[in-house]
Amino acid sequence: xxxxxxxxxxxxxxxxxxxxxxxxxxxxxLTGWADPNHTYFANWAESRDxxxxxxxxxxxxxxxxxxxxxxxxxxxxxxxxxxxxATTCALVLTLCAAPDDRRLVTVGPGGIAAxxxxxxxxxxxxxxxxxxLITTIRLPPFVATLATLVGLRSFAxxxxxxxxxxxxxxxxxxxxxxxxxxxxxxxHNVWIMTATFIALALLTWLILSRTxxxxxxxxxxxxxxAARLSGIRTDNVKWFAYCFGSLTAALAGIxxxxxxxxxxxxxxxxxxxxxxxxAAVVGGCSLQGGAGTVPGTVLxxxxxxxxxxxxxxxxxxxxxxxEGMIVGxxxxxxxxxxxxxxxxxxxxxxxxxxxxxxxxxxxxxxLGLLATMAAANVDLLAGRTALFGGVxxxxxxxxxxxxxxxxxxxxx
Amino acid sequence: xxxIVSFRGVGKRFPGVTALDDVSFDLAPGDCHAxxxxxxxxxxxxxxxxxxVITDYEGQIxxxxxxxxFRDTRDAEAAGIAIIHQELNLVDQLSATANIxxxxxxxxxxxxxDDESMEREAARLLxxxxxxxxxxxxxxxxxxxxxxxxxIAKALSxxxxxxxxxxxxxxxxxxxxxxxxxxxxxxxxxxxxxxYISHKMNEVFQLADRITVLRDGRVVTTVERPATSPREITxxxxxxxxxxxxxxSRGPRGPKVLEVRRLTLPRPGRTQLNHLTDVSLELHAGEVxxxxxxxxxxxxxxxxxxxxxxEPIWTGDILLDGSPVRFAHPAEAVxxxxxxxxxxxxxxxxxxxxxxxxxxxxxxxxxxxRGGLLSRSREDHLVEGMIRDIGVKTPGPHAAIxxxxxxxxxxxxxxxxxxxxxxILLLDDPTxxxxxxxxxxxxxxxxxxxxxGLAVILTSSxxxxxxxxxxxxxxxxxxxxxxxxxxxxxxEQKIVEAATGSQAPR
Numbered sequence: 001x002x003x004x005x006x007x008x009x010x011x012x013x014x015x016x017x018x019x020x021x022x023x024x025x026x027x028x029x030l031t032g033w034a035d036p037n038h039t040y041f042a043n044w045a046e047s048r049d050x051x052x053x054x055x056x057x058x059x060x061x062x063x064x065x066x067x068x069x070x071x072x073x074x075x076x077x078x079x080x081x082x083x084x085x086a087t088t089c090a091l092v093l094t095l096c097a098a099p100d101d102r103r104l105v106t107v108g109p110g111g112i113a114a115x116x117x118x119x120x121x122x123x124x125x126x127x128x129x130x131x132x133l134i135t136t137i138r139l140p141p142f143v144a145t146l147a148t149l150v151g152l153r154s155f156a157x158x159x160x161x162x163x164x165x166x167x168x169x170x171x172x173x174x175x176x177x178x179x180x181x182x183x184x185x186x187x188h189n190v191w192i193m194t195a196t197f198i199a200l201a202l203l204t205w206l207i208l209s210r211t212x213x214x215x216x217x218x219x220x221x222x223x224x225x226a227a228r229l230s231g232i233r234t235d236n237v238k239w240f241a242y243c244f245g246s247l248t249a250a251l252a253g254i255x256x257x258x259x260x261x262x263x264x265x266x267x268x269x270x271x272x273x274x275x276x277x278x279a280a281v282v283g284g285c286s287l288q289g290g291a292g293t294v295p296g297t298v299l300x301x302x303x304x305x306x307x308x309x310x311x312x313x314x315x316x317x318x319x320x321x322x323e324g325m326i327v328g329x330x331x332x333x334x335x336x337x338x339x340x341x342x343x344x345x346x347x348x349x350x351x352x353x354x355x356x357x358x359x360x361x362x363x364x365x366x367l368g369l370l371a372t373m374a375a376a377n378v379d380l381l382a383g384r385t386a387l388f389g390g391v392x393x394x395x396x397x398x399x400x401x402x403x404x405x406x407x408x409x410x411x412x
Numbered sequence: 413x414x415x416i417v418s419f420r421g422v423g424k425r426f427p428g429v430t431a432l433d434d435v436s437f438d439l440a441p442g443d444c445h446a447x448x449x450x451x452x453x454x455x456x457x458x459x460x461x462x463x464x465v466i467t468d469y470e471g472q473i474x475x476x477x478x479x480x481x482f483r484d485t486r487d488a489e490a491a492g493i494a495i496i497h498q499e500l501n502l503v504d505q506l507s508a509t510a511n512i513x514x515x516x517x518x519x520x521x522x523x524x525x526d527d528e529s530m531e532r533e534a535a536r537l538l539x540x541x542x543x544x545x546x547x548x549x550x551x552x553x554x555x556x557x558x559x560x561x562x563x564i565a566k567a568l569s570x571x572x573x574x575x576x577x578x579x580x581x582x583x584x585x586x587x588x589x590x591x592x593x594x595x596x597x598x599x600x601x602x603x604x605x606x607x608y609i610s611h612k613m614n615e616v617f618q619l620a621d622r623i624t625v626l627r628d629g630r631v632v633t634t635v636e637r638p639a640t641s642p643r644e645i646t647x648x649x650x651x652x653x654x655x656x657x658x659x660x661s662r663g664p665r666g667p668k669v670l671e672v673r674r675l676t677l678p679r680p681g682r683t684q685l686n687h688l689t690d691v692s693l694e695l696h697a698g699e700v701x702x703x704x705x706x707x708x709x710x711x712x713x714x715x716x717x718x719x720x721x722x723e724p725i726w727t728g729d730i731l732l733d734g735s736p737v738r739f740a741h742p743a744e745a746v747x748x749x750x751x752x753x754x755x756x757x758x759x760x761x762x763x764x765x766x767x768x769x770x771x772x773x774x775x776x777x778x779x780x781x782r783g784g785l786l787s788r789s790r791e792d793h794l795v796e797g798m799i800r801d802i803g804v805k806t807p808g809p810h811a812a813i814x815x816x817x818x819x820x821x822x823x824x825x826x827x828x829x830x831x832x833x834x835x836i837l838l839l840d841d842p843t844x845x846x847x848x849x850x851x852x853x854x855x856x857x858x859x860x861x862x863x864x865g866l867a868v869i870l871t872s873s874x875x876x877x878x879x880x881x882x883x884x885x886x887x888x889x890x891x892x893x894x895x896x897x898x899x900x901x902x903x904e905q906k907i908v909e910a911a912t913g914s915q916a917p918r
Binding site: 206210211212213214215218219221222223225226227228229230231232233286290291 | 719721741742743745746747752754759760761762763764765766770773774775777778781784785786788828832
């Protein structure tokens with residue numbers, strides 16, 4: 001109970017935020033220096049735009065995930081919600097455009113407003129559905145939002161086929177959006193998305209730290225029973241949290257549709273929910289609920305995107321191949337760092353027993369393979385990639401075994 | 413004959429409390445030995461020592477004459493000592509058989525689970541215990557009495573010859589109690605030693621050969637059952653010094669604010685047993701109504717029913733200022749001017765992630781907000797005023813709540829409720845786990861609030877607390893009011909007799 005982790009409370013000490021900010025700057029500068037083309041320095045404006053756009057998109061969703069996590073829940077459906085919102089938006093545009101206009105250029109201001117409103121309304125409805133499933137049917141949040149994660153995307157695809165068939169006479173898996181307003185949005189995507197992200201972050205910060213509702217969110221996440229016994233209508237607070245989570249995803253859906261000029265429910269935003277949760281967790285939100293901050297979440301999203309971008313610069317491979325791995329490693333490292341004090345205390349070993357022994361190759365083998373793949377990009381090591389990977393793998397194996405041996409001798 | 417278990421000068425100290433002090437007595441093999449004592453006398457701690465739950469203590473425990481120091485419950489089980497907890501440790505999703513053999517599953521020659529042999533053995537054990545259940549039923553589907561027998565079956569399959577039963581009848585119907593008594597008699601016939609913890613005098617006198625009385629962590633005496641009487645035992649249980657200060661300096665009591673008439677609260681899914689039966693009470697402004705009773709007597713359930721914290725499935729009437737109310741959510745009770753400090757501070761009261769200020773202001777945030785928007789300065793002002801008023805010792809309003817002592821945490825929670833300006837304050841065992849000095853401060857605070865016209869219902873596990881604070885005391889036993897005393901009439905002896913049913917055995 002009295003560990004430093006709980007004493008370091010939610011939203012006043014910016015130590016964690018400062019650490020992420022420094023790490024982000026360090027990654028940026030080191031990459032700019034290590035990258036043979038020095039893209040970050042030579043082509044600063046372009047790099048900045050790419051990172052800002054990606055951060056804004058991830059960050060908008062992450063803010064929603066953070067609110068749900070702080071309230072002690074989890075929203076796994078964000079990626080599907082993005083696709084569903086984009087599809088809803090595009091379908092309303094389709095219905096408002098001329099019947100033979102498959103590029104949707106003929107939609108008027110009324111149609112555009114209706115499409116955006118429909119997408120946001122879809123977010124509210126899904127959030128309400130989540131809250132109902134969780135508070136009234138008493139499904140665990142994980143199950144309720146897993147159901148919509150799987151269900152919403154499929155629903156969006158079916159809806160897309162149905163409406164295109166009705167409207168155009170032929171089914172289509174995707175809808176191209178060339179409406180002038182959304183084209184304009186795409187042309188100015190960096191600044192509009194960044195401004196929206198900042199505005200949303202300010203709004204979320206205001207709610208979380210300056211309103212009664214925000215305090216109730218923290219209380220609900222920190223101790224649900226005590227919150228109820230304090231007279232807080234916890235079910236209503238949950239309703240807000242899940243609606244906020246789905247609404248931010250719906251907003252991201254509109255931007256993503258404009259940005260890619262297409263609503264393609266099959267593949268749009270797959271896996272985004274996990275990146276958003278990762279950003280919140282890296283930013284200091286506790287999956288147990290009750291702790292987390294808006295600045296932390298914003299910086300968590302920025303850090304994730306900077307590292308993903310940096311690796312793509314260094315490896316010169318498509319970034320999305322490595323994205324999942326990077327996110328996974330960062331999440332594990334970030335949470336490990338916040339709990340680091342616990343190791344070493346009370347003689348707790350890193351690799352206890354047979355299970356610890358088995359964990360050593362589980363870490364060393366993937367690292368060796370990674371080193372092999374990385375070596376393929378380095379001219380100096382041409383023809384010796386496998387050797388290099390093997391040496392790295394063996395080195396890690398020996399090092400970890402040494403750690404285990406030393407801890408075993410020192411401990412009880 | 414060598415005693416099967418001997419305690420030799422056993423002591424256990426927790427920060428600020430001495431739970432056990434120099435406890436020495438012997439258990440003769442095959443005996444049924446009862447341990448009696450009030451809530452907090454140290455019974456549970458002693459059993460945790462013997463069953464290997466608590467491992468660091470002073471003194472010695474000898475098992476069959478040999479000093480034993482268990483590192484965990486498995487060690488104790490290996491030495492033949494098993495405990496049947498008040499909260500039963502069963503995996504609800506697994507079958508009765510799987511629960512009995514949990515962690516010691518039998519295997520076939522090929523290494524697969526040997527369900528057939530385990531089920532046969534489980535059926536045999538359950539038959540012996542008069543437990544008519546299918547060994548394949550999942551534990552979660554069983555009734556409380558059967559779940560308890562399942563635990564006993566588990567202990568028997570371990571070949572335990574010392575069985576500790578901690579308040580085994582607290583959730584049983586009369587039929588189930590009678591069955592348990594038969595089971596205990598049969599176990600003793602097989603030479604099993606039973607350590608029976610209870611405060612129900614009729615059970616103790618029906619079952620026990622010998623009785624040890626604990627009070628404030630010390631052994632008062634160990635006697636043969638025929639040589640004593642329930643009255644004598646209760647006198648030993650309570651005979652401690654009562655705080656001499658009377659924390660009652662009130663004026664005439666005010667108008668009646670709350671009335672409860674024939675409140676009956678069923679246990680969900682149980683027809684024979686109620687949490688509360690026909691409870692009636694009145695509460696006036698400016699008085700403290702004390703509610704005494706053992707654990708599980710229905711004290712918390714009564715307060716929760718009034719506060720709307722439990723499902724409103726009760727029958728009867730609750731009248732607030734003469735008009736009937738039925739709160740379905742604590743928010744409604746709070747709006748009507750009722751506040752409740754809950755029993756288990758850590759589980760039901762504290763927000764460990766929030767700081768002191770946020771913990772205190774939580775229920776009174778509306779006073780610090782305009783249009784839903786919080787003013788930090790107004791919040792701090794409110795909190796600082798309250799902290800000063802009730803004397804919370806904290807480094808500052810933004811310190812971590814977990815860094816405060818238990819007494820100061822409890823004051824914060826009380827302050828949280830006082831910010832809602834309640835007319836009725838429900839205090840559920842508010843001084844549990846806090847030190848003596850903080851207790852006295854809380855008593856003074858409660859007395860002051862009463863002088864200001866607040867109506868207070870106070871439940872407590874500690875009788876002296878009720879005796880110094882309450883204007884009137886009701887005693888609950890098994891969900892019924894068994895006695896009503898005014899401040900002048902009440903004594904510890906009378907209350908304990910009413911709470912344990914030792915004046916009129918069933």
